[in-house]
Amino acid sequence: MILRVGMAGPGAADELRSFRAWLLETSEIRQHCEISWVMKPPAPNEMGGDTLDLLQLITDNFWQVSTFALAFSTWRRTRHTAPTVTLEHNGTVFTVEGSDEQAVQQIIRALTAEQDRRDSA
Numbered sequence: 001m002i003l004r005v006g007m008a009g010p011g012a013a014d015e016l017r018s019f020r021a022w023l024l025e026t027s028e029i030r031q032h033c034e035i036s037w038v039m040k041p042p043a044p045n046e047m048g049g050d051t052l053d054l055l056q057l058i059t060d061n062f063w064q065v066s067t068f069a070l071a072f073s074t075w076r077r078t079r080h081t082a083p084t085v086t087l088e089h090n091g092t093v094f095t096v097e098g099s100d101e102q103a104v105q106q107i108i109r110a111l112t113a114e115q116d117r118r119d120s121a
Contacts, residue, residue, distance in 0.1 A: 002057070004038065004054045004088040006086045011081065015083045018075070019055065019075055022071065023055075026067070029064070032060075032064055033058060033068075034058040035056070037055065040053065065111045072104070072107060085097070087110070089111055
């Protein structure tokens, strides 16, 4: 499973670096995920010089979704400002706002729905 995380808004790059550090401090994620940076591809008719980095998580088991969602929610509650967060999995992109249980459930629903579509194909 490959999950890409991007952030937008004031201080988004710093927030993404903060989230990466948070994930690396979460032992269950650090042990079961490969975390790396990838470049966000430019939009059509856009030059590639002003792109933001994306955080990429690779894991071989899907149950890590709930661990990721919980880590995200916990990190988000520590932030003074809440950047817009986009998650991409298998070409499906969705936005997550908030840090409460609803945000956790939104992540889990979106990613498990994508997994269910793949399994039924």
